[in-house]
Amino acid sequence: LNSSTNVARRPRGRRPGTSGTRDAIASAASRQFAELGYDRATIRSIADEAGVDPALVSHFFGSKQQLFVAAVGLPFDPAEVLPGLIADDPATAGLRFARFLAGALEERAVRDRLVGLVRAAASEPEASRMVRDLVSTEVMSRLADALGVEDADVRANLVGSQVVGLVMARHIVRVEPLASLPAERVAAAIAPNLQRYLTGPLPA
Amino acid sequence: LNSSTNVARRPRGRRPGTSGTRDAIASAASRQFAELGYDRATIRSIADEAGVDPALVSHFFGSKQQLFVAAVGLPFDPAEVLPGLIADDPATAGLRFARFLAGALEERAVRDRLVGLVRAAASEPEASRMVRDLVSTEVMSRLADALGVEDADVRANLVGSQVVGLVMARHIVRVEPLASLPAERVAAAIAPNLQRYLTGPLPA
Numbered sequence: 097l098n099s100s101t102n103v104a105r106r107p108r109g110r111r112p113g114t115s116g117t118r119d120a121i122a123s124a125a126s127r128q129f130a131e132l133g134y135d136r137a138t139i140r141s142i143a144d145e146a147g148v149d150p151a152l153v154s155h156f157f158g159s160k161q162q163l164f165v166a167a168v169g170l171p172f173d174p175a176e177v178l179p180g181l182i183a184d185d186p187a188t189a190g191l192r193f194a195r196f197l198a199g200a201l202e203e204r205a206v207r208d209r210l211v212g213l214v215r216a217a218a219s220e221p222e223a224s225r226m227v228r229d230l231v232s233t234e235v236m237s238r239l240a241d242a243l244g245v246e247d248a249d250v251r252a253n254l255v256g257s258q259v260v261g262l263v264m265a266r267h268i269v270r271v272e273p274l275a276s277l278p279a280e281r282v283a284a285a286i287a288p289n290l291q292r293y294l295t296g297p298l299p300a
Numbered sequence: 301l302n303s304s305t306n307v308a309r310r311p312r313g314r315r316p317g318t319s320g321t322r323d324a325i326a327s328a329a330s331r332q333f334a335e336l337g338y339d340r341a342t343i344r345s346i347a348d349e350a351g352v353d354p355a356l357v358s359h360f361f362g363s364k365q366q367l368f369v370a371a372v373g374l375p376f377d378p379a380e381v382l383p384g385l386i387a388d389d390p391a392t393a394g395l396r397f398a399r400f401l402a403g404a405l406e407e408r409a410v411r412d413r414l415v416g417l418v419r420a421a422a423s424e425p426e427a428s429r430m431v432r433d434l435v436s437t438e439v440m441s442r443l444a445d446a447l448g449v450e451d452a453d454v455r456a457n458l459v460g461s462q463v464v465g466l467v468m469a470r471h472i473v474r475v476e477p478l479a480s481l482p483a484e485r486v487a488a489a490i491a492p493n494l495q496r497y498l499t500g501p502l503p504a
Contacts, residue, residue: 218422253478261465274457284503299488
């Protein structure tokens with residue numbers, strides 16, 4: 097750990113309002129990474145929105161990359177969510193997973209985080225690498241564990257391709273009519289495809 | 301048409317080497333939009349790579365947005381490709397479409413264009429809007445025409461979500477093992493899912 101990470105994780109100068117300020121910065125960062133993308137969101141623009149000095153952003157979070165990881169990250173903990181969605185009954189997991197995803201994307205805070213992640217993945221190489229590391233460790237491997245079959249890693253990647261494609265098409269590019277469909281209809285449309293990736297026949 | 305579009309489409313001062321220079325700029329642009337993304341590729345960086353003055357890039361192509369449309373665009377003409385892939389026999393189109401896509405993505409020039417499009421779609425709003433317009437007019441509506449069923453527009457969007465998700469996961473984020481699978485195996489893995497989106501049951 098370098099010193100700026102220490103600063104980010106364990107702010108020393110605890111004083112009234114510290115956690116409120118930190119939250120305000122994190123929430124401005126999450127919104128700007130989603131709305132502007134990784135390249136165009138800056139420490140300065142995030143500080144402006146949070147109404148603080150840019151130096152305070154660096155004090156709490158370190159670099160822009162560290163701020164990204166802290167503020168965007170995943171909107172839920174896969175270790176907590178995936179067992180109930182998948183491991184309990186893989187044969188019917190497609191619809192549960194699809195409903196969870198489409199429903200979660202209706203919430204502004206969750207959508208901002210996922211859109212921020214996808215936009216960062218498509219931006220500069222360092223951000224893309226951060227997303228790959230995060231997704232590989234936190235999502236793909238846990239999804240594969242929840243499935244517990246031999247080719248689970250390919251299956252997890254294929255599920256991921258449909259999830260990221262849905263976020264792109266419906267929430268970033270916003271192609272119509274997909275962007276305007278009710279969440280429940282989107283869930284029903286993608287569920288059988290997710291189910292096949294999870295448990296259907298795959299070529300060897 | 302504004303005057304810079306005229307310049308871009310019909311360069312008047314024809315002289316030896318004009319089309320070679322234009323091609324060199326277009327090819328540098330296509331590579332940089334794929335490699336750097338829309339935000340970080342600039343008229344200047346593209347001119348540098350092509351070994352020309354930035355003013356010449358503007359002379360041939362107009363603005364960065366116009367250069368993007370001219371240099372990235374689609375790697376093939378959907379009106380030419382889709383009838384054979386889909387309309388001739390929709391019931392077996394999934395595998396043909398998947399093989400065409402996975403095979404085309406093995407070619408550097410095609411991959412650069414598709415990666416450039418997807419990265420631009422995830423970058424700033426103006427670029428994203430350009431991609432949405434291009435994809436809606438040139439791909440979605442033609443794909444829907446080729447299918448010729450009532451809910452063809454939703455089906456086309458869903459196919460698009462899987463295509464863009466594959467480009468993101470395999471060629472931009474490069475999650476493993478998907479990024480290293482042979483193209484034929486990728487085609488076989490996604491084919492039944494494309495087939496369902498094209499002709500399978502969808503919720504009303």
